[in-house]
Amino acid sequence: MWPLSPSHTGLQRMDYQLDTLEHDNLGSTVYQLLCNDLLQGRLQPGARLKIRELAEQLGTSVTPVRDAILRLVQEQALAMQSPRDIRVPHMTVERYLEIRAIRIRLEGLAAETAANKAEPAAIARLEDIVQRNAVAMAAQDIALGCALNQQFHFALVDIAGLPFLHGILYRIWLQMGPLIAAVYQQGGSAMLDYHYPVLQAMRQRDGAAAALAIGDDILSGGQAILLHLQARQRAG
Amino acid sequence: MWPLSPSHTGLQRMDYQLDTLEHDNLGSTVYQLLCNDLLQGRLQPGARLKIRELAEQLGTSVTPVRDAILRLVQEQALAMQSPRDIRVPHMTVERYLEIRAIRIRLEGLAAETAANKAEPAAIARLEDIVQRNAVAMAAQDIALGCALNQQFHFALVDIAGLPFLHGILYRIWLQMGPLIAAVYQQGGSAMLDYHYPVLQAMRQRDGAAAALAIGDDILSGGQAILLHLQARQRAG
DNA sequence: GCAGCAAATATGATGCATCATAATTTGATG
């Protein structure tokens, strides 16, 4: 890891602007780092995080790290198993099924809204993501495939113009990140196939079809995840 | 206000147990207090919060208050308009419409699931809330009416057995709290009427009807809120 | 050698000193 800021207490000014004028203090920066670690599978389920250790690695004091970890604990992307034991939580089958039902409703809303207002540029953007995903799959680049899969889903939300929904879904994905990475790093990944019907519905500006297609993606594409969870739960 | 704990650094042990073994540090306690202030309209849109001031009122140091406020800023129940200016944000029409669409999907899921598994005890619980709400309305107790309205909606989620959804909806309601309180304190409140069809669908274990009914509640019952927002937006 | 207790260590929680900077006040100047 690298120190966040060479100067004593200077803030790291980021080049991109967040939706809601997020004032980038150190805590938010650490939060973003940890989010990426979660989404890209660098933090695996069961992994323990220590505030002091992270602070040292990042070259900050404990305060910003504590801020970031508390945020992630709040939204249950991390869990405090005991008062001094902060870990990446394991997903349960029940929780996954609940999240799946929620995602079908919310991402269905996003897909429907996006399809109803799909402009050519938006379609092109989705096609680009899908095509790059196909390349990644052909090259067996699983990490890139996962990232592009995620990009596809969030592109729908952005095209729909629903920033509030984006936040909700981001927090949901934050909890699935370690799981998805764990599943796909050890096995098959057929997540791309189900994106083509979505694309087709978008081209036809058929909101209902798009919602159905994204629901099928979540159900069928996530089948491997469900099987993995059920196997793990049986094993103990 | 009152000091959170008489002893020096003693934690306030709460009698109820939160869902996910939330370890009640001072920050979480302050967070709960601020949430209640938001949901019950004691913090109105535009109100400014100062960390030191709150810390003094609560009898703690700034750290737990900062933790709590940062949590609320993260989930956009508070907004940092400038780096030193933390306020209860004003709702916009666009944001409200987006939230409304999301609520219809999510609370529809809750109502549907709840109706499909509605046991007599669950029905009785809902009837009790509605009946107490009717009493409150007759007595023109608007604050109690709002609280019971909220209880009704969250009771559906609890009956459905969807704890994860509960968290998502709680954060959404946190953002609507100041708005709802502001609207209903200055005008009509016809929010109870639309609960009876929900109750009827629950009794018949008709999930689809329950989802439609709660959607109608959100749309029609929230009409006053939308009109209020549109009027305020025109005014400037 | 092992049970059990004590010391040391680890770690999150809390309080607080200090910093940087934005807002406000004040006072000199014209």
Next chain:
DNA sequence: CATCAAATTATGATGCATCATATTTGCTGC
């Protein structure tokens, strides 16, 4: 009296000392 700049104040951000306690280690006595 108006204006503008310097000083003061206010306030969130950061770093860090200290606390409480859970965990680990290690020593003692049997």
